[in-house]
Amino acid sequence: MSRERLLNGALLLALILIPAWALYADEPFTITLATRAVIFALAAVGLNIALGLGGLVSLGHAVFFGIGGYAMGILASHAQSYTPLIEWPFVIEGTKSMPVIWLVAIVASSGAALLIGLLSLRTSGVYFIMITLAFGQMMYFFAISWPAYGGEDGLSIYVRNGFPGLNTLDPIQFYGLCLALLCLVLAVNARLMRSPFGLALDAARQVPERVRAVGLDPRRLQLVALVISGAITGLAGALFADLNRFVSPTMLSWQMSGEIMVFVIIGGVARLFGPVAGAGIYVLLEHLLGGVSEYWQIFLGLVLLIVVLFGKGGVVGMIGGRRRDG
Amino acid sequence: MSLLSLHRLTASYGASQALFGVDLEIAEGEAVAMMGRNGMGKTTTVHCICRMLPARGTLVFDGHDLSRLPSHRAARLGLGLVPEGRRCFRDLSVSENLIAAARPGHWDAARVEALFPRLAERRGQRAASLSGGEQQMLAIGRALMTNPRLLILDEATEGLAPTVRQEIWQAVAALKAETGMALLVIDKSLKELRWACDRAVILERGRSVWSGAMAELSPEIGERHLGL
Numbered sequence: 203m204s205r206e207r208l209l210n211g212a213l214l215l216a217l218i219l220i221p222a223w224a225l226y227a228d229e230p231f232t233i234t235l236a237t238r239a240v241i242f243a244l245a246a247v248g249l250n251i252a253l254g255l256g257g258l259v260s261l262g263h264a265v266f267f268g269i270g271g272y273a274m275g276i277l278a279s280h281a282q283s284y285t286p287l288i289e290w291p292f293v294i295e296g297t298k299s300m301p302v303i304w305l306v307a308i309v310a311s312s313g314a315a316l317l318i319g320l321l322s323l324r325t326s327g328v329y330f331i332m333i334t335l336a337f338g339q340m341m342y343f344f345a346i347s348w349p350a351y352g353g354e355d356g357l358s359i360y361v362r363n364g365f366p367g368l369n370t371l372d373p374i375q376f377y378g379l380c381l382a383l384l385c386l387v388l389a390v391n392a393r394l395m396r397s398p399f400g401l402a403l404d405a406a407r408q409v410p411e412r413v414r415a416v417g418l419d420p421r422r423l424q425l426v427a428l429v430i431s432g433a434i435t436g437l438a439g440a441l442f443a444d445l446n447r448f449v450s451p452t453m454l455s456w457q458m459s460g461e462i463m464v465f466v467i468i469g470g471v472a473r474l475f476g477p478v479a480g481a482g483i484y485v486l487l488e489h490l491l492g493g494v495s496e497y498w499q500i501f502l503g504l505v506l507l508i509v510v511l512f513g514k515g516g517v518v519g520m521i522g523g524r525r526r527d528g
Numbered sequence: 529m530s531l532l533s534l535h536r537l538t539a540s541y542g543a544s545q546a547l548f549g550v551d552l553e554i555a556e557g558e559a560v561a562m563m564g565r566n567g568m569g570k571t572t573t574v575h576c577i578c579r580m581l582p583a584r585g586t587l588v589f590d591g592h593d594l595s596r597l598p599s600h601r602a603a604r605l606g607l608g609l610v611p612e613g614r615r616c617f618r619d620l621s622v623s624e625n626l627i628a629a630a631r632p633g634h635w636d637a638a639r640v641e642a643l644f645p646r647l648a649e650r651r652g653q654r655a656a657s658l659s660g661g662e663q664q665m666l667a668i669g670r671a672l673m674t675n676p677r678l679l680i681l682d683e684a685t686e687g688l689a690p691t692v693r694q695e696i697w698q699a700v701a702a703l704k705a706e707t708g709m710a711l712l713v714i715d716k717s718l719k720e721l722r723w724a725c726d727r728a729v730i731l732e733r734g735r736s737v738w739s740g741a742m743a744e745l746s747p748e749i750g751e752r753h754l755g756l
Contacts, residue, residue, distance in 0.1 A: 401628035405617040412615050415578060416629040416674050417603035 206522030210475040217381055221374045233373040239485040240380045241441045246465035246477030247387050248434030254472030255400060256427040257407035262318065262334030263462050265341045266432040268454030269314055270307035270439025275357040275449035277303050282360060300365040303440050311436020312429045319428040323421050338456050345451040356450025363444055380441055387434055392474055403427050468509050470516025479517045531556045531710050532678055535586035539576050546572045548734040554678060559704050559711040561721040564731035565755055570714045571612055573731065574682050578602060578609050590677065608676025612683045614667040618656035622647050625655050625666055626673050633675025634707065640669035643699050661692030668699065678710040679703065685715060700724050718756065730754065
């Protein structure tokens with residue numbers, strides 16, 4: 203078994219054992235922190251498909267994260283105020299059901315990814331980065347100027363949404379739900395990486411003109427990747443909003459996009475568990491150093507610098523070795 | 529009817545014109561050698577056929593006008609290219625290189641590995657770690673995985689050891705004999721081209737200046753156009 207697989211197994215085991223440790227050590231807040239890390243990891247797994255496999259440096263992934271968050275916020279706020287979402291041409295009520303909210307978040311964020319991809323994939327390199335950033339800023343300011351859903355103040359949801367058969371207000375059960383979704387998405391991602399589509403996407407990142415010569419359109423491959431990526435990050439957004447019972451334009455900010463990218467880079471670009479490691483390190487540093495100084499991100503910058511300078515494959519690459527052994 | 533038909537093909541790199549009128553016909557199942565000294569327009573012609581370089585003139589493949597198609601659509605019609613310099617997907621393994629290019633048809637990974645047993649031995653190895661000859665075999669295998677009707681080999685044996693060259697030429701001959709695939713071959717080795725190809729076309733300064741059966745390629749013609 204390769205070192206990377208052992209590391210992946212250890213990370214997964216650690217995530218599974220966290221609730222037991224939190225109960226044993228009587229540190230219930232750890233579960234909330236772990237939930238935050240798992241949700242960030244999910245968002246970063248989404249970005250990793252676009253960035254790692256597709257080579258798309260998107261500085262606008264907060265759009266999908268925020269759309270997922272607002273999908274939850276809007277549906278739940280209508281449900282809690284007993285007012286329909288729309289009344290014409292047909293009535294759509296709000297909902298407090300997580301599966302329905304997730305579905306809406308996935309459809310909305312993948313739709314946004316499709317639109318953004320159709321326009322932004324006409325460009326590449328620094329122009330692609332700038333266009334995705336521009337879309338992010340557009341959505342951010344749109345959310346700020348939308349008073350119906352809280353504007354700059356955001357939207358508060360009083361009670362966490364429900365999932366059939368679970369008490370989602372129990373931190374351990376909600377954590378388990380988020381972890382199950384992360385595992386499911388990681389399994390899909392692992393399969394995707396080895397599928398003909400994933401391999402062609404990887405190849406398109408390496409030598410696009412060669413991919414064209416074998417009859418594949420790199421832009422279409424990248425568009426599909428961006429849509430899948432957006433859908434996953436959107437799902438993470440819905441969960442994040444549910445964790446905080448609050449959604450605000452901050453979720454759409456470019457700083458959020460940057461943070462999701464930092465998770466991927468610290469953990470390891472194009473590594474299956476890279477986003478998990480990256481999000482874990484981020485949340486850990488935020489918790490441990492956040493109490494020491496409000497400028498804790500200086501230390502995060504230091505970690506990022508070390509990883510970028512000395513470990514091309516992020517933390518997973520530094521510990522797990524090369525991506526593919528020859 | 530010709531599978532590939534080029535008539536008065538012209539092309540430029542920016543302001544510098546590279547092709548001044550290339551005519552070429554390849555019938556189904558035919559192997560054609562494209563010959564000429566360095567810089568005469570052979571690879572440029574291949575790039576035009578594969579729509580990697582815009583061209584003017586007639587460019588028809590299997591009844592389809594290629595001149596307005598993007599390169600990936602042209603490839604899907606059945607144009608398989610083994611490019612100069614191999615250019616495998618370096619970070620993918622041998623089998624992943626093949627899977628990434630696969631389209632349904634006669635050629636699958638098992639058949640490619642039967643044609644090049646060395647690839648079967650290196651199945652899980654990264655393409656970047658293969659020898660030059662193995663990378664060339666992989667580049668041919670990858671093009672075959674698209675199940676092309678015309679396979680274009682651009683300097684497929686350049687810089688390889690004699691034994692590897694021999695393996696590749698044997699594979700090319702097997703392709704022609706066993707599958708009846710049409711071939712367009714660019715190579716410097718006249719001896720092997722004579723052995724593997726039915727016809728030849730010679731390019732000189734961006735123009736096709738001679739075409740005919742291989743048997744008709746006399747030493748005089750070789751001396752006049754190829755400097756042999």
